[in-house]
Amino acid sequence: MTDTLLTMTSWLAVLAITVSAVLFGQGARAPTRRPSEPGAARARRIGTALSISGPIAVLLLALAVAAMTESWLLVAILAFAAVALVSLAGLVLAPH
Secondary structure (H helix, E strand, C coil): CHHHHHHHHHHHHHHHHHHHHHHHHHCCCCCCCCCCCCCHHHHHHHHHHHHHHHHHHHHHHHHHHHHHHCCHHHHHHHHHHHHHHHHHHHHHHCCC
């Protein structure tokens, strides 16, 4: 019973960080002014897309891996870290 509660709590934490990362990514919009560097506009577009859709993709991939391997707790811990990493990568590429 305790393992089930811990696993459910960890997946709720993964869902919470995913929702917060997506909402934070919604605020990552490309600025209206033109970038000074030629590759900066492309990096911002990639960062914005990564900030918005990346956490959801990580969550879906983690659910698929957990269902196939049946190691729900370990995959939840890794998914939590992966969602944080993907949202930070989007923030670095699109800092606005």
